[in-house]
Amino acid sequence: MPGTCTSIINMRYQDGSEGSASNPAKFNNQDYEQLRDYHVRRQKLFVDSSFPPDSVSLGRLEALSGGMDRLVQWRRPKNAAPVFSSAGTSRFDFGQGSVGNCWFLAAISSLTMHKKLMGQVVPMNQSFDNYAGIFHFRFWRYGKWVDVVIDDFLPTIGDQFISVHAKGGNEFWVPLLEKAYAKVCGSYADMNAGLTTEACKDLSGGVPMSYQLHQVHDANHDEELWRSLSNATGCNSLICCGTASKDVGATHTGLVDAHAYSVTGVAEVQMLVRVLNPWGKQEWNGKWSDGSSLWNEVSREDRDKCVKRNDGEFWIELEDFCHYFNMLSLCCENPNFLDGDVTCQWKCMIYDGSWVAGSTSGGNLFRNTFYKNPQYRIQVSNINKTEVEDKNVLISLMQKGQHQNRKSAKNYPIGMTIFKTKQGRLRSYFFRSNRPIKQGQQYTYERELIEQHSLQPGEYVIIPSTSESHMSTDFVLSVYTKADAKIM
Known part of the structure; x- marks a missing residue:
């Protein structure tokens, strides 16, 4: 099993500066400590006017169609x-409720296995003692940590909470965490359907990577996939997976179509992957499931890895994992998990930028306005020649969307182009006679685009762009370089 990854040297936020992990920015300019002290002194319970207990904050949940939304009442958990x-x-603390956010809860399941990061997202010094009806949580949002304040009104129908529920009945860290993220997204309904890579990014600020499992298996890259899973597990990554919308035969195996799961472990015996259903129940019933006779054929030590209980967690062989699941996402604090080189130090610089139509939105490389796009320079001084095509630079381009609510946010097709050059700002004539280091521009509508590069020593210019010049939106560019590279 690989060792623990080394830390990133983050050159944007010095510890203690606003937006850093130790001093997150105040979401909606709400100061948790001041608000809590105010309400404790006056013996009043906090009501969050920026995310009030009403139908707007709930949104139109698909599970509450046919007028059921009119039955919703918001209640504090104090009486429980x-x-x-x-x-x-x-x-194992919780099970999914009526919100279609398995993608978020799968990421939470993975988060619970990493106590340091868990303490960053969920401040554990909170309680219902000295009660004021106010709580707070932290998320990584577009290049910085933010602190999100909420009241503890939760949506109910009858005596049942409709959001995620604690299995013990009276434990509330998960329902309150879910509410805080709903506030960030815009409403509970805005959490319906999503990508685990998005949730893992917002819970860690790390480097996400996705694999299409069917393609990996068909290309006979199972060994490479297993190494990636082992590296990611050793580097304390958040690991999730998902099933396709309609996977042939999956419904007969106990798996749920179009559903997100978390990966909670791997075992060398038979290349087994341990998977957890955020429902907290309903498990895989094929080979190596809890009741499989195959566990009788392995050593007692390996047999003890299988815990026979209906808690939603199960083991599955890598080959079946690739067949019945279609997506795997990994997210780690730094890029070391990609090649298993846990001793390598990385630097990271995060830039805020904007494409503005008529000004800094130049469109794609074939537009004569391409030179207007923002340009960022890096210098690579060395590369590990003992490693074939050493991936010494990783670049993340994340767009912020055009609407505050997550489901309404409009994403544009975004991409980035890299040129090797010592020149200053590149003008239009440069692009008529020079080619980028990678031919064929990739554009994606997804929130974040990740590219790895093996760059020889020299100076480079990174140019993020939208596919067309009339598109205006903000973005965050994160450049990860191995310690022997320099960001200019």
Whole structure:
């Protein structure tokens, strides 16, 4: 098993500066400490006017169609003898509710296995003692950590909470965390359907990478995939996976179509992957499932890895994993998990930028306005020649969308082009006679585009762009370089 990854040297936020992990920015300019102290002194319960307990904050949930939304009442958990967390946090603490956000809860399940990061997202010094009806959580949003304040009104129908529920009945760290993320997204309904890569990014600020499992398996790259999974597990990554919308035969195996799961472990025996259903129940029933006779054929030590209980967690062989799941996402604090080189130090610089139509939005490379796009320079001084095509630079381009609410946000096709040159700002004539280091521009409508590069020593210019010049939006460019490279 690989060792622990080394840390990123983040050159944007010095520890203690606003937006850093130790001093997150205040979401909606709400100061948790001041608000809590105010309400405790006056013995009043906090009501969040920026995310009030009403139908707008709930949104139009698909599970509450046919007028059921009119039955919703918002209640505080005070009458349920509540606790924030009874004995730490565990992936077995909760089960999904009526919000279609398995993609987010799968990421939460993975987060619970990484206590340091968990403490960053979920401040554990909160409780219902000295009660004021106010809580807070932290998320990484577009290049910085933000602190999100909420009240503890939760949506109910009858006596049942319709959001994620604690299996113990009176533990509320997960329902409150879900509410905080709903506030960031715009409403509970805005959490319906999503990508685990998006949730993992917002819970860690790390480097996400996705694999199309069917393609990997068909290309006979199972060994490479297994190395990536092992590296990611050793580097404390958030790991999730998902099934296709209609996978042939999957419904007969206990798996759920179009559903997100978390990967909670791997075992060398038979290349087994441990997977958790965020429902907290309904498991795989094929080979190596809890009741499989194959566990009788391995050593007692390996047999003890299988815990026979209906908690949603199960083991599955890598070959079946690639067949029945269609997507795997990995997200780690730094890029070391990609090649398993856990001793390598990385630097990271994060830039805020904008494409503005008529000004800094130049469109794609074949437009004569391409030179107007923002340009960023890096210098690579060395490359590991003992490693074939050493991936010494990783670039993330993330667009912010055009609407505050997640589901309404409009994404544009974004891409980035890299040129090797010592020149200053590149003008239009440069692009008529010079070619980028990679032919064929890739554009994607997804929120984030990730590219890895093996760059020889020299100076380079990174040019992020939208596919057309009339598109205006903000973006965040993150450049990860191995310690022997320099960001200019």
